[in-house]
Amino acid sequence: MGIMGDHLDLVLGVMLMASPVLGISPCSSDGRIALYRSCNLTQVPQVPNTTENLLLSFNYIKNVTASSFPILEQLRLLELGTQKTSFSIHKEAFRNLPNLRILDLGNSRLDFLHPEAFQGLPHLFELRLFYCDLSDAVLKDGYFKNLVSLSHLDLSKNQIHSLSLHPSFRELNSLESIDFSLNEVPTLCEHELRPLHGKTLSSLRLASTHLYSKVSVDWGRCMNPFRNMVLDTLDVSGNGWTVGIVSNFSHAIRGSQIANLVLAHHIMGPGFGFRNIKDPDRSTFTGLAKSSVRGLDLSHGYIFSLNSRLLETLTELKLLNLAHNKINHIADGAFYGLDSLQVLNMSYNLLGELYDSNFHGLPSVTYIDLQKNHIGIIQDDTFTALKRLQTLDLRDNALKTTRFIPSISTIFLGGNKLTTFQDTRLTADYIQLSENRLENLDDLYLLLQVPRLQTLIVNQNRFSLCAQTRAPSENPSLEQLLLGGNMLQLAWEAGSCWDVFKGLSRLQVLFLNENYLTFLPPGVFRHLVALRGLSLSFNRLSVLSPGDLPPNLERLDVSRNQLLAPDPTVLALLSVVDLSHNKFICECELSAFVRWLNQTDVAIFGSHADMYCTYPDLLSGTPLSSLSTEGCDEEESIQSLRLSLFILFTVTLTLSLVTAVIVTKFRGACFSYYETARRLVFRGQGSTRDSDTYKYDAYLCFSGKDFEWVQDALLRHLDAQYSDRNRLHLCFEERDFTPGEDHVANIHDAVWSSRKTVCLVSRHFLRDGWCLEAFSFAQSRGLAALDSALIVVVVGSLSQYQLMRHESVRGFVQKRQYLRWPEDLQDIGWFLNKLSQHILKQGKEKKKDSSSIPLQVIATN
Template sequence: MGDCLVLLLTLLVASPALGMPSCFFDGQRAIYRGCNLTQVPQVPSGTKSLLLSFNYIRTVTAGSFPFLEGLQLLELGTQLTPLSIDREAFRNLPNLRILDLGHSQIAFLHPDAFQELPHSELRLFSCGLSDAILKDGYFRNLASLTRLDLSKNQIQSLHLHPSFQELNSLKAIDLSLNQIPLVCEQGLKPLQGKTLSFLSLADNNLYSRVSVDWGKCMNPFRNMALEMLDVSGNGWTADTTRNFSQAVNGSQISSLVLAHHIMGSGFGFHNIKDPDHHTFASLGRSSLIQLDLSHGFIFSLNFRLFGTLKELKVLNLAFNKINKIADQAFHGLDNLQILNMSYNLLGELYNSNFEGLPKLAYIDLQKNHIGIIQDQTFRFLKKLNTLDLRDNALKTIQFIPSIPTLFLGGNKLVTLPNIRLTANFIHLSENRLENLDNLYFLLQVPHLQILILNQNRFSNCNQRHAPSENPSLEQLFLGENMLQLAWEAGFCWDVFKGLSHLQVLYLNNNYLNFLPPGVFRHLTALRGLSLSYNRLTVLYPGDLPAHLEVLDLSRNQLLSPDPDLFTSLSAVDLSHNKFVCDCELSTFINWLNQTNVTIFGSRDDIYCMYPSSLAGSPLNTVSMAGCSEEEVLESLKFSLFILFTVTLTLLFVAILVVMKFRGFCFICYKKVQRLVFKDPSLGRESDTYKYDAYLCFSGKDFEWVQEALLKNLDAQYSDQNRLNLCFEERDFVPGEDRISNIQDAVWSSRKVVCLVSRHFLRDGWCLEAFSYAQSRCLADLNGTLIMVVVGSLPQYQLMKHQSIRGFVRKQQYLRWPEDLQDVSWFLNKLSQYILKKVKEKKKDSDIQLQSVTIS
């Protein structure tokens, strides 16, 4: 996650298209990524970081940099042209700590290029370098070099220059992803006597594709101490691993990474054997503390497989195909503390499986297929404190010992047996627990501090367990259950009665439409409560704990909440409720605009749902002026006075006009009557349009449109249909300009129906047709355009397009129903909208479609 965040920030800095500056200096950092530079720019002497990747710099010489005493990081990697580095190119950077040339194709590198460079880390990964970089003395005199990254190059043999003997600060060397088939004692002789924290020879096909004469090759790590040696991804079989172990016999290796190997027969195969007690036997004198054998094909853990690894503390066997554990497989691991066997094929565990592990503290067995475990399997592991059995197929927990931490989520537990259990942390989410009696049982577990029961099925209660005092429980997670079914039956309202020290409670997604009176009364220490994603419409005084500080009420159906409920809180989330914006809500709106309580999320997510005229309007923009009784009374008096005066005046004027111009009025009346009733061609659209509607949709949606709309509405598809529809595939004139076709279709149709889908938003012609339809709306001053949103398109995707954004802000649109049984009704409504004759707008008022949303 951290690496992804760093990459995202890097892209934001490097990309001008995202609106972020890519070429700037902020006092200490000079960032010139992707600035089309052909040479190193001049920067102030106080610069600490200079980033020059993604440019076209061809040459770096001793004169490329002025004297930059403060520079600590120089990034010259990823040049978009071959790079040449001359003699003593970095001599003017006396305090450089990191030199990054990675991902640059180095065309020329002078043997003295790195001289006078006191840096501590040199990154030369993916630079197209050959064996010469190691055997020709490029790194001599670099006394302060601590890390050397030469991964992803074209190094084919490993023969270090004698100057490596002088690199007393060197601690890490990465040679992974090269083409080194063989590493022998003579090649690494300059490193003898040194202690390295990290040495990687991973992904080189090392020893796997050549015949090795170990008598001549001997021990490549003789007289060396390695804290971590990574030889993963080299395609080692059990025989190769055994030969390597024998060769390095006696070399001090604290951590050995052998991941991504091919040891083991896998499931259903026997051509490659599983490792046996000879495979790792010679590592017994290496003082090995950690061994990583993950991502392989080991099917069976054989007898005394690790018998000589007396000092091993961490063993990783994850992502293999382990299905069998032989008796005494772990014998000899007297100091093992952590065992990871996750993501394997274990189906049953027996009492003898983990014998010989007296100090095992953590065992990870998640993501297997374990359905049966014998009672004594874990009980003799006296030091065990964490057991992870998530995502298996367990139906009982009779075998569980009393240990501090239990992970049992993602299994098939329907009920819990009445066993003696002691734990600090229990994770039981994603099971099938239904009866709240199981919750009462768990709340009685001594020393329990955190209990996670999300995504179960709690919905009924026999209440055979009386509430008990639990002075230790601090966090309880009960989200995504069905507590409403139990509580509406009147049972288990006292489930939280004994939890006087509970601080955090999650009850989200429980279908709650009410809170039982006093259900939180005894939670005197509760500080955080989540009630989100429920169906609460109202909260009453006393419903919430007195000392609550943080409350999540988002995604409920609150209509007009009492602000007095929230005044004691420090933070609250009230987003996405169904507030009724009338005078009854004015007190809450005033509190919302003035409160010091932290409101989570955006204020735009706290909006009106009713009345329809204010639907979607943020509460902080809604005016409650005129809601006081005095203002309403004064306004009513004034309105009555105006109404009476205007009515009397109009009546008097009308009498005078009729009496004075009664002949002219009669003539006008007859003209209007004749215009309205006797000449329907005038002012009516029905006879002036070639089509009832123009269907605008993406060509990729044609099959769906044909099945869903055309066969049910278009008269040419069925005699029972009454609409004459126009669409591109049938009615556009072949060979004619597409714009002209679109214009003719828009202006020749009474209505334009745009079927907005994901394909529509990516189709420029569809968006062009949408714009033409909007133009006609403005020209005719009527609601010609009907917009139908198809599929689960969120609002923000519609708002990305300017023409659609303008339409959505001013007018409402239709949404294709999700339920098939509603389609016929929807098509009938759509037909009415198409055939409906819309009057012209007056006084710039908008004619809006009634929103049709099928939930």
């Protein structure tokens, strides 16, 4: 039943997209369609005589008379319902519309409707009069006489209390469906529908009319209201029928031909935990024995137990809907007699276990829907006797094993608690296993070897382990594989299961979205020669290299990854690609991709605004389409420098190598010589610098547990109070904080009275709340003062991941550069010198230009 609903939604969507009125301006006509909805009209407008569809709803039209419409012989559809005021329809109001097929007056307050209002409409096919405040008179007084083509009549949601039909209904030989639902019709007896006797109707709706539920009925006098009628669908749902009413009704209509009987939204059964209302039994539906019922809808009720031989008299029944009840028990022989049943829907019930005998008596069943129950265990032979079973839907239960699965074509097992398939032999065309707990890729290897399998859906499991006790084998039938929402990265980064797709030579669609992938194993798609569509979205891929993609791929989704500068040659052979929401680095390395993006014939899915720069900060959020590649032509730059480089290359290569070796080997001594020479040359000038308003050159923020190291490594070499040779006035807690004053105030004063704040981030620092508080103060000052006052020095073997774990530090390391304390002792002197320069350096601000910015400018910063 759910599948049918999905198809209906799709059809309606297509109809809406294809609707012709979407291309017409409001309150106008294109000659064929006149669209005048919500135009504040008080009368029918003049439209061309070629008009086929006239739409006049949501206006203020109060009267429709015989002269309201010009002669419109081409008009097929008139929409006049949903007026914003009550209105009247007079005699022969539509006589100038002789070929009208559909008349919609629904959802209107009709103050007056003349009995001959619809005369002169010999071709009227559908009449919509729902929610119009109509009384019984519309049925009794011959309003529909002479409508020889009328097929569908909608009178739902009115004020009709009796269905006594005018004799003129006998003349309506084209009538197929009537909708009386949502009226108040307490009883319906044989004499009332006598004008319909002998007719065949595709649909008669009496839903939610309180029929037979509020009054006592003398069935001996009322007799069979559908005598000598043939009904394809009779809908009496939502009337609050108990077992007694259903039993009396089925006996009253004995012999009437009703192909599909809808008894949904009933109150049969005690529900869960009550015993005051009976479940239906074998006598409840015996009156339908000769009615040739092929479809029975008993959904949305309170049936708790399916009693033995419940429907045994319905030997022609093909579809039984028991969804949305409270069924917890299936008695032995509950389905005996249903030899013709093909579809059984028991979804949304309270079943906990299924036993071997539960479905005996269903030799023809092909589809069983048991989703959304609480089934935790099923005996092994429960379905083995159902030789024609093709589809079994067990989604959203609590199953942990699959030994009970028979050899059928379609299996739905999503939303259960399955952890392995090692104990099951399957044969199926379609297997859905999403939202389970499968972890070992050995289960995936096993599933990929299922004979005849065409579609496998294992989204949102936990595939991450790879014991690889099974080798891949040829599967010549698999066409679609959905593996999204797993953790393949964990298996692949261990170097295992790179051959998981080997042998899938017919696979056409592969989904690997949301698998935390940071790389694609070499040749992982090599064997997928038939693959046409691949989804790699919502992963962490930073690069796609030539050879990564399948050879004949046409459609690729790599949206929401971390691609920095995609290689156009990898994408050139595709037909459609989605590259939105990646982390493009807008420097000259991206210029080839930007040019390709502006010139390619490949269809780019999504908006250009979804492809934007994330680095550098100056271009963050800028669409790639607005970037200029001027000055980034690598070939042009190489050509202009080629002669100079050739002349200099031979001379400088040897000198550079020798210099590099000497400097690398003796860089500490070299830097000492450089510092000595600089002090001799600039003697007397080193201590002079511009005065400013800062009390300290830098506030040194570090954990108290690191004090001895900081003192030996930095303070003795930089702080002026430790040595006269040092020129920096530093502030740190142990010496310069005012005792007894609030610690937060001390930190605040230190940050704002120092030119820079230097945070020595160590493991102790990240565990010290006061240090992190000082870090946040320094960041806040940088934002407020628009300067780069915070210098971060990472000490020790802290990884990027460890830094990112702390929210206050994460924002800085994502967007700003930081320093690392050198591991080699001979680099310390150079590092301290550079740190001093950073401390004394005056900050400058950059302005972001909103216009097109050449990539070369960013690349050379």
